[in-house]
Amino acid sequence: MSTAAVSVPSTRAQAKRSSLRRSRRWALVASYVFLILFAIFFLIPPYYMVVTAFKTDAEVAHMATNPWIIANGFTLDQFKILLTQTDFLIYFKNTAIVTVCVVCITMVVSVLAAFALGRMKFWGSGILATGIFLTYLVPDTLLFIPLFQIVKAVGLLNSYWGMILVYPTLTVPFCTWIMIGYFQSIPKELDEAALIDGAGHMQMLTKIFIPVALPGIIAATIFAFTVSWAAFVYPMAFLYSSDQQVLTVGTVTSLIRADVYKWGMLMAGALLAAAPPLIIYAFLMDYYIAGLTAGATKG
Amino acid sequence: MAEVTLRQVVKRYGDVEAVRSIDLDIPNNEFVVLVGPSGCGKSTTLRMIAGLEEITAGDISIGGEVVNDLPPKDRDIAMVFQNYALYPHMTSFENMAFGLKLRKFPKAEIKQRVEHAARILDISELLDRRPKALSGGQRQRVAMGRAIVRNPKVFLFDEPLSNLDAKLRVQMRTEIKRVHQKVKTTTVYVTHDQVEAMTLADRVVVMNNGIIEQIGPPQELYHKPRTRFVAGFIGSPAMNFLPCTVESNGDALRVRLSDKIALPVPVSRAAQYRSAVGKEMTFGLRPEHVTEPKSGNGASGGDSDFAAVLDVVEPMGMETMVYFTINGTEVCARVDPNAAGEAGATMRLHANMDHMHLIDPATGLVL
Numbered sequence: 001m002s003t004a005a006v007s008v009p010s011t012r013a014q015a016k017r018s019s020l021r022r023s024r025r026w027a028l029v030a031s032y033v034f035l036i037l038f039a040i041f042f043l044i045p046p047y048y049m050v051v052t053a054f055k056t057d058a059e060v061a062h063m064a065t066n067p068w069i070i071a072n073g074f075t076l077d078q079f080k081i082l083l084t085q086t087d088f089l090i091y092f093k094n095t096a097i098v099t100v101c102v103v104c105i106t107m108v109v110s111v112l113a114a115f116a117l118g119r120m121k122f123w124g125s126g127i128l129a130t131g132i133f134l135t136y137l138v139p140d141t142l143l144f145i146p147l148f149q150i151v152k153a154v155g156l157l158n159s160y161w162g163m164i165l166v167y168p169t170l171t172v173p174f175c176t177w178i179m180i181g182y183f184q185s186i187p188k189e190l191d192e193a194a195l196i197d198g199a200g201h202m203q204m205l206t207k208i209f210i211p212v213a214l215p216g217i218i219a220a221t222i223f224a225f226t227v228s229w230a231a232f233v234y235p236m237a238f239l240y241s242s243d244q245q246v247l248t249v250g251t252v253t254s255l256i257r258a259d260v261y262k263w264g265m266l267m268a269g270a271l272l273a274a275a276p277p278l279i280i281y282a283f284l285m286d287y288y289i290a291g292l293t294a295g296a297t298k299g
Numbered sequence: 300m301a302e303v304t305l306r307q308v309v310k311r312y313g314d315v316e317a318v319r320s321i322d323l324d325i326p327n328n329e330f331v332v333l334v335g336p337s338g339c340g341k342s343t344t345l346r347m348i349a350g351l352e353e354i355t356a357g358d359i360s361i362g363g364e365v366v367n368d369l370p371p372k373d374r375d376i377a378m379v380f381q382n383y384a385l386y387p388h389m390t391s392f393e394n395m396a397f398g399l400k401l402r403k404f405p406k407a408e409i410k411q412r413v414e415h416a417a418r419i420l421d422i423s424e425l426l427d428r429r430p431k432a433l434s435g436g437q438r439q440r441v442a443m444g445r446a447i448v449r450n451p452k453v454f455l456f457d458e459p460l461s462n463l464d465a466k467l468r469v470q471m472r473t474e475i476k477r478v479h480q481k482v483k484t485t486t487v488y489v490t491h492d493q494v495e496a497m498t499l500a501d502r503v504v505v506m507n508n509g510i511i512e513q514i515g516p517p518q519e520l521y522h523k524p525r526t527r528f529v530a531g532f533i534g535s536p537a538m539n540f541l542p543c544t545v546e547s548n549g550d551a552l553r554v555r556l557s558d559k560i561a562l563p564v565p566v567s568r569a570a571q572y573r574s575a576v577g578k579e580m581t582f583g584l585r586p587e588h589v590t591e592p593k594s595g596n597g598a599s600g601g602d603s604d605f606a607a608v609l610d611v612v613e614p615m616g617m618e619t620m621v622y623f624t625i626n627g628t629e630v631c632a633r634v635d636p637n638a639a640g641e642a643g644a645t646m647r648l649h650a651n652m653d654h655m656h657l658i659d660p661a662t663g664l665v666l
Binding site for chain 1: 349350351370371372376377378380381382384385386387388397398401402445449
């Protein structure tokens with residue numbers, strides 16, 4: 001009798017465990033299926049870009065060949081022509097200058113603003129923080145019209161220095177928001193300890209908060225870099241000569257002539273243009289995720 | 300090292316008065332513990348001394364100088380926080396040296412001071428580790444080291460042991476006492492744990508609802524509480540409180556707890572309690588003063604024994620707690636493990652009336 005009493009619950013427990021294991025297996029299978037589908041869906045365009053960049057113009061134009069493989073031999077011609085016979089290097093240089101400046105300006109402004117709004121509680125700081133985030137919600141497709149007047153008024157129309165002025169309207173609000181969340185997640189005892197140790201507010205920021213919030217700062221930097229590197233609407237609206245143009249607009253306008261698409265060079269240009277963000281992401285991905293998560297949960 | 304003085308210090312948050320005009324004198328080298336329940340104003344008081352909270356009214360002096368308007372860094376104090384507040388990106392050495400670096404001490408002196416503090420706290424081998432690589436107890440030692448290296452006038456501790464497990468807490472408590480005996484700096488320590496307060500303090504300050512209920516050495520607070528709050532707060536398990544009436548029995552007095560139980564008041568206290576005759580009062584007696592009857596236990600009269608039906612029996616090893624009720628009020632007694640009966644059994648108990656307290660329920664004051 002006692003054996004039966006023990007074995008019934010033990011059989012039930014085994015059945016429950018087995019059911020849990022089966023359920024977990026199905027969840028894993030479903031996860032893998034969807035993840036693989038998503039990965040394929042998102043990797044097809046970059047794959048197509050890479051394959052096309054290493055084909056000859058003749059192969060690209062030949063409709064009978066398989067577009068997914070390099071059938072007639074690997075070539076670097078598209079890159080050679082792109083780098084020697086077009087203004088691609090000028091666009092690249094302009095983009096790099098604009099991006100570095102925008103990232104620097106954004107980080108200085110947003111770290112200082114976030115420290116003030118997130119840690120130095122003052123009257124209206126909460127409303128100001130929300131207000132800053134709201135400005136991020138205004139799309140650049142609406143902002144470029146009034147900004148056109150401003151850029152023109154300061155004499156920076158058709159100058160990439162104008163981009164350094166206008167890109168922060170896209171980057172500062174979101175970066176400030178990320179940093180506010182990050183700074184607020186740092187325990188308040190840390191600044192109190194620093195105050196007692198003899199630190200002023202600036203020392204507290206530079207010696208304690210910036211090092212502690214480094215993942216958040218890196219996340220914000222990557223965001224500012226990506227936005228600045230990939231901006232399209234502002235340069236499209238404000239830049240029109242080739243020597244001032246940036247990668248996104250310059251590549252498209254110089255390599256698409258009416259209905260003639262130089263696909264090989266376009267893909268080679270896109271590949272080169274995608275390289276810097278890819279490299280940065282690859283090295284700083286962990287920080288980026290940590291930074292975004294902290295901002296999202298504690299902000 | 301310096302004395303700390305609080306004169307009619309008030310702290311208000313809007314309409315809420317967190318600290319209500321308190322006065323406190325802490326002499327040089329003394330270890331004072333502020334103790335009380337959550338929200339009693341003890342941490343606010345400590346933070347006002349530190350300069351982390353502005354005071355609404357009154358004066359705070361450190362070393363004879365009024366520091367009301369001085370920022371924390373100019374008060375020459377060091378503070379140890381509940382959650383350690385170590386800088387996570389710095390090693391233990393850098394954490395301890397940070398305050399000295401900001402004050403532009405020469406490198407050699409910083410090194411010498413940090414190493415000296417590390418030796419006191421036995422953390423010399425941890426100096427190159429970051430807080431993440433330290434256990435809770437080690438982190439707390441580094442936090443204490445950060446305070447010691449500054450050689451400040453006053454140490455402030457804000458519930459520094461609350462995050463530690465019970466065993467480590469006892470260990471660190473001894474460590475803090477040892478460090479104070481070595482460095483002899485005036486110390487203000489905040490805790491809600493009355494055991495911590497009793498074991499560490501030269502004097503304990505019991506706070507409740509923003510006021511100081513009583514200041515005194517631990518033994519004085521334990522044996523001569525001035526209010527019902529102090530009597531109930533200090534001691535574990537807490538003092539038993541029972542409604543009673545004081546009756547006159549010729550020259551003697553007795554405390555009536557129920558129809559069947561009337562305990563004799565010691566002759567030496569009769570005059571003191573005479574004014575309470577006929578009044579509804581509160582009788583207070585600690586669990587350790589309700590024991591099994593035995594000869595030579597200090598009882599003043601043989602009428603102090605009574606029978607009780609035990610509701611709960613809690614064996615603790617070297618002693619056993621027994622719970623019973625008198626007129627519906629629960630009473631705890633601390634008895635010999637061999638003498639304790641089972642739950643539901645009737646047990647003879649003895650009240651050691653030499654340690655009784657009589658409290659006026661209207662004022663909460665101990666007579």
